[in-house]
Amino acid sequence: MRLFRIYKKLYKFFGPQRWWPRMLRGEEGIFEICVGAILTQNTNWNNVVLVLRNMHEAELTCPERVAQVRAAKLQACVRASGYYRQKAKKLKIFSKYICDNYSGKTSCLLKGGLVGKREELLGLWGLGPETADSILLYAGVKPIFVIDAYTKRLCQNLGVELVDYDDYRLYFESNLPKSVKLYKEYHALIVAWGKLLTKDKDKALLLIK
DNA sequence: TACCAGGTCCTCG
DNA sequence: CGAGGACATGGT
Structure with a gap:
């Protein structure tokens, strides 16, 4: 599972992101x-x-x-x-x-x-x-994988080119264990990675190799 | 100082 | 459909 391997790398590098950030309970x-x-x-x-x-x-x-x-x-x-x-x-x-x-x-x-x-x-x-x-x-704490602009950029760099939003979503959902905790953390980590990508492209690309 | 940021809707061909 | 434009502020 390539996606899970990348997840572990991102987690190891960035650590837990504790999303969604909020003040209220x-x-x-x-x-x-x-x-x-x-x-x-x-x-x-x-x-x-x-x-x-x-x-x-x-x-x-x-x-x-x-x-x-x-x-x-x-x-x-x-x-x-x-x-x-x-x-x-x-x-x-x-x-x-x-x-x-x-x-x-x-x-x-x-x-x-x-x-x-x-x-x-x-x-x-x-x-x-x-x-x-x-x-x-x-x-809603429901197992659905969120796709954003950074996720698509990650896919691009993995050589995965899809068209529709749901195609990206199903790609992640079908190649990962169905887990709310994992989906939450992975999406947050992808955003962290996306921000790194704009600051230090080489480092970000190396990270997902 | 331009450029970008955890998109979505509308219009036009 | 699909491309192109509008929406708008604050940080770097």
């Missing part, structure tokens, strides 16, 4: 993961942290509050993570979905089937496959 912690997953779309995590702090101060830590807060106020909170009008709208839509269908309990993600929930999330405006899968894996 319990119900609010689950919601915070979903919010972060939306905010980090094509955006540096540092900017996301600024927004999470704003939202915490504004007590926007549950779906009910986000669904009800004035759009202009939410936009102001979200500004630092970029695309702030779109992202405020995405947070509203996701929050309303949780409120209307699951009584505002983001922990609904922990229950039910993976496939059904994935379809629901993908049906929401603003949630594409990576965001939906991040939510399912890290908030």
Whole structure:
């Protein structure tokens, strides 16, 4: 298993990543993961942290509050993570979905089937496959492998060229043990590797040889 | 100072 | 479909 061998190398080099990073626990912690997953779309995590702090101060830590807060106020909170009008709208839509269908309990993600929930999330405006899968894996604790831009770059360097998002996902899922813990850690390690790739390309490539 | 960051949606051919 | 553009801020 080549993918597992690479995983072990990355783990040995970078150590445990402890994803998903968050300040809150319990119900609010689950919601915070979903919010972060939306905010980090094509955006540096540092900017996301600024927004999470704003939202915490504004007590926007549950779906009910986000669904009800004035759009202009939410936009102001979200500004630092970029695309702030779109992202405020995405947070509203996701929050309303949780409120209307699951009584505002983001922990609904922990229950039910993976496939059904994935379809629901993908049906929401603003949630594409990576965001939906991040939510399912890290908030819903469901065994689904998250594919991001770095994962595709890793594949490129392994000589694996696929087209569709799901083809990449199934490639990882079918070549690794089905484990939430492994999927969480591996995705986080790939991001760490991706960052190294931009800083020191030779070192990053050597690491996966 | 350009360029990039843990994507997604929309439009047009 | 698929390519191309829009969305936006903060760090280096």
